Amino acid sequence: MTQNASAPQPLKIAVLGAGTVGTDVIRLLGQHPKDFAHRAGAPLEIIGIGVRDSSKDRGPHVDRSLIRDDLEALVEEADIVVEVMGGQEPARSLILHALENGASVITANKALLATDGPALYEAADRHGVDISFEAAVAGAIPLIRPLRDSLAGDRIERVLGIVNGTTNYILDAMTRTGQSFDDALADAQRLGYAEADPTADVEGQDAAAKASILASLAFHSRVHLDDVFLEGITRISSDDVAAAERLGRVIKLLSVVERVTGEDGSEAISARVYPVMLPNAHPLASVGEAFNAVFVEAEAAGELMFYGQGAGGAPTASAVLGDLVSVARNRVFGGKEPDESFYAKLPTAGLDALSNPFYLALTVVDRPGVLADVAGILSENGISISTIHQEGATDPEGSDASAHIGIVTHTAGEKDMQTALEQLRSRDTVTSVDSLVRVEGE
Amino acid sequence: MTQNASAPQPLKIAVLGAGTVGTDVIRLLGQHPKDFAHRAGAPLEIIGIGVRDSSKDRGPHVDRSLIRDDLEALVEEADIVVEVMGGQEPARSLILHALENGASVITANKALLATDGPALYEAADRHGVDISFEAAVAGAIPLIRPLRDSLAGDRIERVLGIVNGTTNYILDAMTRTGQSFDDALADAQRLGYAEADPTADVEGQDAAAKASILASLAFHSRVHLDDVFLEGITRISSDDVAAAERLGRVIKLLSVVERVTGEDGSEAISARVYPVMLPNAHPLASVGEAFNAVFVEAEAAGELMFYGQGAGGAPTASAVLGDLVSVARNRVFGGKEPDESFYAKLPTAGLDALSNPFYLALTVVDRPGVLADVAGILSENGISISTIHQEGATDPEGSDASAHIGIVTHTAGEKDMQTALEQLRSRDTVTSVDSLVRVEGE
Ligand SMILES: NC(=O)c1ccc[n+]([C@@H]2O[C@H](COP(=O)([O-])OP(=O)(O)OC[C@H]3O[C@@H](n4cnc5c(N)ncnc54)[C@H](OP(=O)(O)O)[C@@H]3O)[C@@H](O)[C@H]2O)c1
Ligand SMILES: NC(=O)c1ccc[n+]([C@@H]2O[C@H](COP(=O)([O-])OP(=O)(O)OC[C@H]3O[C@@H](n4cnc5c(N)ncnc54)[C@H](OP(=O)(O)O)[C@@H]3O)[C@@H](O)[C@H]2O)c1
Numbered sequence: 001m002t003q004n005a006s007a008p009q010p011l012k013i014a015v016l017g018a019g020t021v022g023t024d025v026i027r028l029l030g031q032h033p034k035d036f037a038h039r040a041g042a043p044l045e046i047i048g049i050g051v052r053d054s055s056k057d058r059g060p061h062v063d064r065s066l067i068r069d070d071l072e073a074l075v076e077e078a079d080i081v082v083e084v085m086g087g088q089e090p091a092r093s094l095i096l097h098a099l100e101n102g103a104s105v106i107t108a109n110k111a112l113l114a115t116d117g118p119a120l121y122e123a124a125d126r127h128g129v130d131i132s133f134e135a136a137v138a139g140a141i142p143l144i145r146p147l148r149d150s151l152a153g154d155r156i157e158r159v160l161g162i163v164n165g166t167t168n169y170i171l172d173a174m175t176r177t178g179q180s181f182d183d184a185l186a187d188a189q190r191l192g193y194a195e196a197d198p199t200a201d202v203e204g205q206d207a208a209a210k211a212s213i214l215a216s217l218a219f220h221s222r223v224h225l226d227d228v229f230l231e232g233i234t235r236i237s238s239d240d241v242a243a244a245e246r247l248g249r250v251i252k253l254l255s256v257v258e259r260v261t262g263e264d265g266s267e268a269i270s271a272r273v274y275p276v277m278l279p280n281a282h283p284l285a286s287v288g289e290a291f292n293a294v295f296v297e298a299e300a301a302g303e304l305m306f307y308g309q310g311a312g313g314a315p316t317a318s319a320v321l322g323d324l325v326s327v328a329r330n331r332v333f334g335g336k337e338p339d340e341s342f343y344a345k346l347p348t349a350g351l352d353a354l355s356n357p358f359y360l361a362l363t364v365v366d367r368p369g370v371l372a373d374v375a376g377i378l379s380e381n382g383i384s385i386s387t388i389h390q391e392g393a394t395d396p397e398g399s400d401a402s403a404h405i406g407i408v409t410h411t412a413g414e415k416d417m418q419t420a421l422e423q424l425r426s427r428d429t430v431t432s433v434d435s436l437v438r439v440e441g442e
Numbered sequence: 443m444t445q446n447a448s449a450p451q452p453l454k455i456a457v458l459g460a461g462t463v464g465t466d467v468i469r470l471l472g473q474h475p476k477d478f479a480h481r482a483g484a485p486l487e488i489i490g491i492g493v494r495d496s497s498k499d500r501g502p503h504v505d506r507s508l509i510r511d512d513l514e515a516l517v518e519e520a521d522i523v524v525e526v527m528g529g530q531e532p533a534r535s536l537i538l539h540a541l542e543n544g545a546s547v548i549t550a551n552k553a554l555l556a557t558d559g560p561a562l563y564e565a566a567d568r569h570g571v572d573i574s575f576e577a578a579v580a581g582a583i584p585l586i587r588p589l590r591d592s593l594a595g596d597r598i599e600r601v602l603g604i605v606n607g608t609t610n611y612i613l614d615a616m617t618r619t620g621q622s623f624d625d626a627l628a629d630a631q632r633l634g635y636a637e638a639d640p641t642a643d644v645e646g647q648d649a650a651a652k653a654s655i656l657a658s659l660a661f662h663s664r665v666h667l668d669d670v671f672l673e674g675i676t677r678i679s680s681d682d683v684a685a686a687e688r689l690g691r692v693i694k695l696l697s698v699v700e701r702v703t704g705e706d707g708s709e710a711i712s713a714r715v716y717p718v719m720l721p722n723a724h725p726l727a728s729v730g731e732a733f734n735a736v737f738v739e740a741e742a743a744g745e746l747m748f749y750g751q752g753a754g755g756a757p758t759a760s761a762v763l764g765d766l767v768s769v770a771r772n773r774v775f776g777g778k779e780p781d782e783s784f785y786a787k788l789p790t791a792g793l794d795a796l797s798n799p800f801y802l803a804l805t806v807v808d809r810p811g812v813l814a815d816v817a818g819i820l821s822e823n824g825i826s827i828s829t830i831h832q833e834g835a836t837d838p839e840g841s842d843a844s845a846h847i848g849i850v851t852h853t854a855g856e857k858d859m860q861t862a863l864e865q866l867r868s869r870d871t872v873t874s875v876d877s878l879v880r881v882e883g884e
Contacts, residue, residue: 028595028742038662038785039594134592140743142584142592149591150576150584152481153470153763220480283749286728300470300760301582301750307725308746318742321595325780335777343480 008042011328014078016050017085018058024317027061039325041332048074083107099123106323108135114209114225130337132323137210138163138292140315141308147217155299156218158258163210165290165310166201167233167253169193172288174241203232204273207255215257215271220344227348229272240435243406249277250285260349268349276440355413357439363431366403370429381420383412450484453770456520458492459527460500466759469503481767483774490516525549541565548765550577556651556667572779574765579652580605580734582757583750589659597741598660600700605652607732607752608643609675609695611635614730616683645674646715649697657699657713662786669790671714682877685848691719692727702791710791718882797855799881805873808845812871823862825854
């Protein structure tokens with residue numbers, strides 16, 4: 001591009017991290033430079049790429065002469081910093097340093113946002129610059145911007161998200177093949193859908209980080225990672241999956257964030273991650289493999305769903321670059337992204353405030369009156385039964401044969417269900433409480 | 443809100459039209475005024491509501507004292523004009539007048555944008571103001587903004603949209619109940635899903651208007667309504683629906699806009715609306731009733747889908763209000779929406795440039811050799827058969843019994859298929875060509 005008096009100055013971009021996402025950001029930025037210049041209002045020039053190990057080979061798309069390991073100095077030279085290194089530190093300090101220096105920031109770092117988001121958003125507000133994070137939740141799916149901008153004139157009531165591809169892949173495989181959790185996990189690891197240490201995915205921490213970001217955004221309030229109730233999928237058995245199928249349902253790990261109204265009319269936010277049974281006809285039920293999807297219920301818009309790839313280098317880079325164009329435009333034309341100033345400041349509510357139907361699986365001693373006993377305990381706690389399924393004696397050799405009972409309740413309080421579970425566990429006719437899965441989407 | 447030195451001036455909003463959409467825009471704006479002030483950066487004040495008949499009762503949410511019929515004067519007083527009256531004139535002149543006066547405009551008027559979009563976008567550019575139109579395509583679904591902003595760093599290859607709720611409702615009913623088109627249409631009219639004069643919906647004009655808007659946006663080029671190939675659903679029979687089911691497919695009316703590369707490597711845009719057979723597993727296949735959904739294929743992001751309500755007062759108002767907040771923010775904080783400056787300027791390609799598999803239904807004379815004859819004609823035109831289904835003689839009383847043949851071809855050129863159809867029609871063994879439906883999503 002020839003430089004002349006009226007041509008806008010290029011914007012100086014620092015990319016922190018050249019791993020899975022960073023390499024694709026750099027590759028795509030280099031591919032259609034004129035398109036980017038048109039869309040952003042000025043050329044976007046990468047002035048440096050910060051990494052840990054500057055000797056590593058980064059493939060054909062990364063200009064080696066731009067690689068640096070003095071990340072703080074790099075940040076000081078930039079108009080816009082793209083943070084795709086991940087982790088808490090030094091990412092946090094570098095982002096703050098960038099904002100303080102008047103640079104705008106784009107980050108894909110959900111783990112950092114879930115703990116330090118508010119401090120970062122406030123720093124951006126204070127310095128009058130943007131911080132954007134479309135890539136941090138549901139990868140390629142345009143979600144942050146639609147929630148924040150497109151629904152800015154609406155009132156979001158509830159968001160249900162499949163936002164962790166690894167667990168969706170595993171549950172989908174269990175559903176399709178009848179595999180156990182362990183076998184499905186091993187396959188997912190072999191195929192690259194799950195990491196060697198899958199804890200953050202299967203225990204739900206990754207989904208919880210995203211729930212905290214979604215909740216903050218949807219309800220203009222602060223929701224810290226610690227405020228998110230968390231239950232992973234490691235206890236989901238092939239029996240649970242088969243029971244769901246019998247009930248015309250599938251099991252999905254959902255991040256649920258929702259506005260709850262107390263008895264006194266006061267509002268609070270509930271944020272939680274747990275496996276649920278969804279009816280097959282629910283739009284989220286058919287989201288297969290490692291895809292992500294987010295279902296939104298808004299007062300005026302009604303039901304919306306956003307679907308796409310939640311991870312991967314190129315998809316995540318697409319989201320980063322969409323942010324980059326918007327943030328760049330703001331620097332060229334003035335204007336700023338809506339800030340996250342948390343004007344609603346709603347408190348968070350614990351699980352006890354909620355009620356929903358449950359699926360409950362028990363192993364009991366196969367003896368007359370046991371079923372009546374179980375039903376009695378539920379009933380004493382105000383829990384009524386919608387359907388019940390019993391499988392005959394499976395251990396006829398034992399002193400007492402045992403039977404498996406699957407119960408779907410009508411809507412019941414979480415607290416009441418916990419009390420009922422304690423009482424059930426203390427009965428000598430109840431051998432074990434095998435599962436408790438919430439039922440959604442009636 | 444108390445006025446003090448530092449409080450921002452309210453923005454003056456003129457609403458043109460107080461029908462289905464306008465009434466809900468006004469109602470929702472009045473419901474949470476503080477939320478809007480927070481999000482927009484200034485209070486939003488309706489200064490007037492333009493209508494045709496100022497004596498009509500508009501319900502409890504519309505302040506009668508704001509009703510006016512001097513629309514041109516109203517527009518001159520406004521900072522932001524919300525056009526929800528519809529039609530070509532006076533909507534077009536009023537929008538141009540607003541832009542020339544330095545007001546920003548929000549419109550839901552797909553019919554106007556499909557014919558006069560470029561002139562309006564250019565007027566907005568020229569006067570340095572915004573024109574936004576999220577509500578014009580797929581109602582409540584955030585789509586325009588994601589395509590334009592979130593995917594600004596990506597390259598859109600193809601968009602497949604179910605963007606007309608009426609036709610989706612009719613096709614869904616035909617699929618679920620086996621009804622004929624006429625019966626399903628009559629039901630849709632009775633239930634308010636189709637208008638008394640359903641032409642614009644069932645003949646595909648409404649979907650074509652949206653295709654032209656989507657194509658312009660996705661490919662940064664001008665695509666006029668006249669450049670969109672158009673075929674409605676009036677010829678879809680219950681036999682076609684049953685054939686689709688046999689093939690594991692459903693029939694949907696799709697707006698397809700796509701980047702096509704010619705043999706010489708030159709790029710063009712194809713925009714078309716027609717019924718297609720989609721595999722049941724395709725994400726668009728399960729979009730039921732009057733819901734809309736748009737499926738996007740982008741280079742880096744991969745496959746995305748956006749789903750929600752495509753029409754109705756409140757959903758459409760939600761989209762209008764999202765635009766309103768963004769446009770208001772730009773007036774408060776500076777900045778502007780990305781313009782539609784058509785820098786790519788790709789030409790449009792006719793249907794002849796395309797190829798895809800087809801479903802072809804014929805009634806033939808039930809005589810030895812006829813099938814070979816049909817296959818021969820297809821083959822001469824370079825069309826090979828994937829599956830064939832024959833139903834025995836249905837008219838055993840005639841001089842010659844007739845049979846029905848359903849053929850699915852492999853990918854074939856549109857031009858070749860048209861030539862083959864002509865030849866088939868001229869054979870005296872072919873009683874009639876009953877349907878030709880494109881097959882998508884292999
Ligand atoms: N991968 C995905 O699909 C995906 C999806 C959504 C969001 N994200 C988020 O995107 C971010 C990046 O993910 P990724 O998968 O691209 O990670 P990655 O492949 O591990 O790459 C991380 C990059 O950051 C650099 N880096 C890490 N720590 C550093 C330090 N202390 N100093 C300097 N450089 C450092 C690394 O340098 P070296 O190469 O020298 O080690 C590497 O180039 C994370 O926040 C992640 O959560 C990823
Ligand atoms: N309805 C939907 O679900 C939907 C969805 C997406 C987009 N849209 C678009 O939104 C727009 C409005 O649709 P709508 O369903 O709300 O239409 P509507 O119910 O027919 O209302 C139109 C309003 O505009 C006023 N108006 C029409 N022509 C006028 C003129 N020449 N001078 C002054 N006022 C005039 C009418 O005034 P009177 O009341 O005095 O007659 C009426 O209040 C259209 O462009 C439509 O395509 C609608």
